[in-house]
Amino acid sequence: MPYFYLNAFIDSRLFISPFFSRRLDESAHQPQVAAAMTFVVTDNCILCKHTDCVEVCPVDCFYEGPNFLVIDPDECIDCALCEPECPANAIFSEDEVPKGQEIYIGLNEELAQKWPNITEMKDSLPDAEKWDGVEDKLQYLEK
């Protein structure tokens, strides 16, 4: 390569390389899109159904079955407003669902497609007090 062209080639690399390295550096610091999270209704809601939760949900993503409520994971915006409202402590963030109750993550997703939307509070089921805290109520879930 003639001396003139060799010099021009080296100069251009020295000029361009900081530009590209900065671009690469910037792309490495782009904000990452967080994975979508949801809240999940679990075992202790079965046969209680107090419905305090539906009053606070800003996107109306609760769905009502005969003796249980579920949250549609595609609609939940992960605001956490419903969690402290539940008198039965039945609502958890998806990543904090108690061990052994992981099945409710799939049940919320499945039943939200099947049951009607509920947006207003109503009376809890007649034996809600009696069933509050009883373990393993999945066997009583009516779909």
Ligand code: SF4
């Ligand atoms: S407040 Fe709790 S127990 Fe009542 S319907 Fe909502 S999730 Fe179920």
Ligand code: SF4
């Ligand atoms: S976390 Fe927020 S959006 Fe999701 S169900 Fe609860 S109140 Fe609704």
